[in-house]
Amino acid sequence: MFDKNELEKIGQARQNWEDKTLKKTLDKQGEQKKAFTSISGTTIERLYTPLDVSGLNYVECLGFPGTYPFTRGVQPTMYRGRYWTMRQYAGFGSAKETNARYRYLLDQGQTGLSVAFQLPTQAGYDSDHALSMGEVGKVGVAVDSIEDMRVLFGGIPLGKVTTSMTINAPAPVLLGMYLALAEEQGVPWDKVGGTIQNDVLKEIICRGQYIFPPKPTMRLTVDLIEFCQKQVPRWNSISISGYHIRESGSTAAQEMAFTLADGIAYTQACVERGMDVDAFAGRLSFFFNAFTNVCEEVAKFRAARRCWARIMKDRFKAKDARSMMLRYHVQTGGVTLTAQQPMNNIVRVALQTYAAALGGCQSLHTNSYDEALCLPTQEAVTVALRTQQVVAEESGATDTVDPLAGSYYVEALTDQIEADIEAYIKKIDSMGGTLTAIEQGYIQKEIQNSAYRFQKEIESGERINVGQNKYIMEEPPLTNLLKVNMQQGEIETEKLKKLRAGRDQGAWKSALDNLREVSGTSENVMPAVIRAVKAKATVGEICDVWRGVFGEYRPKEYI
Amino acid sequence: MAEKKIKMIVAKPGLDGHDRGAKLLSRIFAEAGMEVIYTGLRQTPEMIVAAAVQEDADVVGLSSLSGVHNYFFPRVVELLREKQMNDVLVVGGGIIPKEDIPGLKQAGVAEIFGPGTNTETIVNFIKENVRK
Amino acid sequence: MDTDYVAEILKGSPRAISRVISWLENDDPRASGCMEKIYPHTGRAYILGITGSPGSGKSSLTDKLTQKLRSQGLTVGIVAVDPTSPFTGGAILGDRVRMGDIAMDPGVFIRSMATRGYLGGLAQATSNAVKILDAAGKDIILIETVGVGQDEVDIIRIADTVCLVLVPGLGDVIQSMKAGVMEIADVYVINKSDRPGADQLCAEVTHRVAQDVEIRARQWPPPVVQTVATENEGIDEMADAIQAHRSYLEQSNRLIDKRRERTRDETLQMIHYELFRAIKAYLSRDHRMDQLVSDIMERRENPYRLMHRMLKNYLRLPESDISLNAD
């Protein structure tokens, strides 16, 4: 960005400063640490100057918002046009309780819904399955059949809100229910908008909600993407997620690298299916974490936007600009929250929200301060939502596009993270691609090594968590925690009994037989799934059909 | 007699897939000289106890982040007792509200380690309290 | 106490089996009494070794093969050996993860074992653990061990049939050939045959087996089978190949020979171990060894003469045998 002459002058001045001014200060008083590193372990220099970004070509590397390579953002006006979608992930207990929470949030100014499903649903079991014991309604809402789905969205017009669903291996089933429900409400599918997570690779890498072996589970993923491309054009058919990778202990660069590697695998699979890259790539969405180190997070987002744009353009030969845009949802970092002095978490979340806003996210979930202890209470959720509103409407972060661009520090960090991402992707390519790298445990081990290093730093006091390893104090336990009804399992079991007795057995059986048959071919499963959910087949029953056809997966645990 | 090694089962009961903590601790226990049998995800109490019996485990460590501890932890202790494995040390960790801890201890869980516990504390607790 | 455990083991009690294996692992003096009493009940089980590089799919194959054996009505004992870290003395034993489908089957007993510094790819206690499972009535005993190098082939000394697992893409064959591991197999299993390069690897191994002078001279030409453990493919063929090898051993009387050799090795090794342990214990008392070492260090004594003196004083063997040993 500077010409050679100018850089030389800066270099001389810098030398001068180091010799005269800096040295004097350092002689008098050393710095607090020998080396400064970010949360991710990146070395941070004392000072950044134009010398650190001398290679930066503005037009090529930064460009303008809304244009390639999208470093500065995916829309030309960003939040001056519209704030990000404020979308709080919520769900617990029964469909009825969760529905009440949704309506409350919408009344409070939230602009989109995000469904948290209970673990049995995520793992493809009904609430009355032996493995569901103790889990029903715990970390999300119990949805076994279309009847639960109907209650969950009662009084909410599906043509007006957009909904995000965190569901992966059984994604086709839950999307099927949602679409069937839209039909009931009289909303045509091309008016239905939202996102489904549908990202099975990261389940294998770190989140654990896998059901089927990699190949058939990828086939279901691609079936869903293909179906949406044709029939539900406003639906983001996958949300390729780095959030959980970061939660498992990765660095910022690893979060982005492994997520983009997953993105490459999905894109490749769709292309191999015969889809035109520009027909579906615009509906690939992403999901990332935001930690407390604001500048590093902003750099991470900017670097990933640039990398993805290049991957889509160079590797997949995309032509449509939309295909090259990294659009993403952000959730603030769950693992950064402490159970100790939980009110401090509000501050952490505020900084993380600020990072997400400065980084240019499309939608955001902010965690509640009590989440290291329990499911969030309504009061805590409200504070979390208000945090977003304060950042959006008071902080000024939204007044200009990509406010930190041009900071020598942030640009240098952006370049460095980009280089780290590229190195990982190259390594993964050389191993034979993402699936092989996962199967050989490479990605998992890289993440675990980072988690291990981080833990050691915390325990040695090199890294500080306020209230946890510094400024510790005795405190009374937080009261007024949200409790889920322990009897939820029995209630859902009762409901299931009634459902099973009351449905049209013939229609139900033939729908499942049809699904079994279709699943054994290479035909897209979505129509058969929709038929089955309409015939009141449950999540567990449909997944059982697939367990029969595809088998179950048990990945190696790499430690 | 050779030095006795501490054998420990590390298990994640239930459907929760967040195993960062369980894996990290497995590594740290192994570094502390223990033999760690990691059982993987989606373990029922019956599976955990079958493993404890066959491996003659000295310690069973349970990790839960999905709020199912009140069901799973006591059940594991109960099944161990049924198998006459009363001297096995059962410890737990994860997202567990303070108010649940007395009940879990009453049920026979030796200690609960909440988020942010220093791993050395856990290792020392095990070394001091394991059957000799 | 001992008698209880013995009776319980003979009844197949998991609790007793696992406790006595622990005694063996810890060199607990209670173990040897037990072993003496159960020994007459051993020798019935068929012992199968599954070896190969880490990650080649040994545990997955063990899981699937066990299901197959169970469907034939056979009971199975599994000993899965993983290395102890030489730095920390600890170990992570993760083989159980892959055996979730059989973990709850009362006809299956799975025990993980760390090598605890013992060389050869097995744990010191592995062969005795196998005997306990044998006495407890398990029909087949599967031993999973990591075998990548020349010094990790002890499995051939305790297994009746050894399956060597190879996978495409790891340069396994070349590695194994170099390390002299190829020769140990009675059955080659090409796992991960869903991966590119599997057919080529299969052809390569087949060719290699046909070419090898030493292998060719054997009466049992080791078959090569292809499997996809994760999808339960080729497991029948693997089981058939193992069965064929077993029939060959039984019909040719090789099984008896093999076991005679094993008994001889084991007995000698046991004596060796026990003698060493006893002499070491004796010398460790009252700092005797320290004194001797000082004498040697100061060249008042030398280790050769000392050794001869030790043997002469503490072993009642003919003089000629002692000096023979010293050569």
Ligand SMILES: Nc1nc2c(ncn2[C@@H]2O[C@H](COP(=O)(O)OP(=O)(O)O)[C@@H](O)[C@H]2O)c(=O)[nH]1
């Ligand atoms: N593609 C493929 N993967 C396999 C196959 N067998 C095992 N695996 C995978 O390879 C990894 C290592 O398997 P594991 O049985 O633990 O290997 P071990 O270390 O030799 O015991 C796991 O991720 C398995 O799922 C196979 O036949 N095909």
Ligand SMILES: [Mg+2]
């Ligand atoms: Mg293994």
